[in-house]
Amino acid sequence: MRFFEYESRAVVARAGIPVTRHGFAKTADEARRVAEEIGGPVVVKSQVLSGGRMKAGGVQFADSPEEAARHTERILDLEIGGHMPRGVLVDSRAAVAREYYAGVVWDGTRKRPVLLFSDMGGIDIEQVAADHPDHVARMHFSTRVPFQDWQAKQLVASLGVTGTALNRLTPIVARLARLFLEYDMTLAEINPLGELEDGSFVALDAHMDMENEARSRQRALLHELGVGDEETRQAREATPFELAGEQVDAQDHRGVAGNVTEFDGDLGLVIGAGGGSLTLFDAVRAHGGRPANYCEIGGNPSVLKACGLAKLVLTKPGVDKIAVMMSIVSNTRVDIVARGVVKACLELGFDPAEKIAIFRIPGAWEEEGFKILERYGVQYADRSVSLNEAARRAVARVQGGVA
Amino acid sequence: MSILIDADTTFIVQGITGREAVNLTRECLDYGAGARIVGGVTPGRLGRDVHGVPVFDTVAQAVDHHGGPIDGSVVTVPPAFCKDAVLEALENGIGLVVVVTERIPRRDVAEMVEVAEQRGARIIGPNCLGIIVPDVIKMGGIGGPARDAAKAYRPGPVGVISRSGGMTTEMSSTLSAAGLGQSTAVSIGGDAIIGSTYAELMPLFEADPETRAIVIYTEPGGRMEAQLAAWVAENHSRLPIVAFMAGRFMDEMPGMSFGHAGTIVEGREDTAAEKIARLTAAGIQVAERIEDIPTLIQERL
């Protein structure tokens, strides 16, 4: 779950890392007041969950509160990467002498957090690592043993930083490492970490990403930041169709029939299991099919849920037929899913034989499931038909050919 | 032969009284020679039994009752209690922990793994279906009820490693239908951090004389495939590897999560295209379709 910059700043400040004077504003008037309080020149930054703010014109410099207000008005109307800003951050313009980078991410192969530090801040760290590898220092650290200041010192000093700068950077970098674990972040980054002309250090910008799975145990922090439980903070906002999918899944606690993502094709997909869904979505596209959606069934959902999902997909504008396909199931039952999708067709007044392009779910209770499909004349396949071939047949039927 | 488990493996089920765990226990008892499930643990349920398996409050009680070390544990407790359950197993001398639970925060997984490393133990998962040695034993829900598992899995020369539990069965079934059985199939889990990666299981398969080829199922997200490619390049493995990559469409949708928790394109290196290139460069054949896998394996045996 991604945080807006103003939230990330609050997280950093909470951990005891100095930040520049700043304020969050939702209107031009508010921005003017914040700029007045700060006094002097400010930067107005769009608060949007998308990169490329600078390029898109979402970051503007202002010498007076009036100018800050004018910039804010424009920025609030500016869409960046498909997102509208939630507000602006008005930040004092500090006299920066030098920019550093400090960040923490997980290393999935070492299975530990890795702390990164660079004396070339202000630019994309991946770029620095590629072009100037000797300017990036890395250190894996334990999740069991509390992170110590000397570890940060050793990392920073390894790039040749010494003197006052080393002593001031050490606690900042150590606090960043500790907050990463304490708040279940998957990314905690200060970039740039600025050394000001007076020799002090401040976080000039921060990026934080929290693990979704940890949201329930980080409720205190999220509450303090004003993040609502309903905010998913995905890479793009959920569409009404996707929200309806979540409602279907929330109908009861049995199994999963959700994780719906909207696409604009004509073939509705009622597909399942995590890996099976990925495989099938690829296969449909490889055969020239145009999926109307992505979704996942698993964990043996109720007939009600399978029916709800199928109805949602069947009634999506532009959807001609649905393909009901899963990799071999061992927990989810073939007959239960068959009942659900057939029922969806019937309740909508459709002929299941016509609307279901193909049903390919082999596995648990398949004999019973196939009896249901036969009764309604639905084309079905067992495990001798591959996922790929099932997808091909579904695409052929939607495109009017003979399957 | 097999890796990780065999007919003599003893294990417990932590969280045994849960709905899914009750089914899993039945399935494992019924499959092959019948798993030696020597106990179950659910705090507060001491004295009960699940399909004849005695239930204890603690792992220590189970070890006591068994009268000696227990080889493994299948952990199926809710996410908030999972780390504690795994640490309890490890501290009580269990060497192989299969973590079925999904939605465990990474910090917890990293902690479990760190302790396991210190204890010389191994974790499979989380968010996995476990391990199966065809016709001999299964540890976890992999393949489902014994009757269904027997339909998909056959003994033979292919080691299977998969980030998707369901696809472990789909691929094994395809291999079995073509007359290629499996030595051991391992569902390693779909999370961003897992106890055992492809590269970490390879030496075990390498040491198993019965295994003569490897099939892996993989997805975008993470660097596990790069790690495997590096391992292959460094170790001159005798085992030919065929990989299947799902989720190619995700390359066009960075930042969006599909399928498993660990399946998200976050950087250049974890796209499907990049992984396919890396695997291919290491001499690993990437199959376009699952039905092509048996032929590709046969060509390399």
Next chain:
Amino acid sequence: MPGTFIDIVIDSTAGADPELARKLTEVCPVDIFRAGEHGLELVAEHLDECVLCQLCINAAPAGAVRIVKLYSGETLPA
């Protein structure tokens, strides 16, 4: 009213037994049975959720509860 796929037929004398009503309500994993004013009642909208576990058949006297698969005409117990 039967479901689309499943109907359950209860012998009328068995249906009047409050003890059986309680038992069936307890064993059914998908809440098809309900103890109503006039004895055992079926929850029509749950009929299609029947997982064919036959726990209700086993809990009732022989022949008192039958499950009809409307899609195949088969009846449980066979």
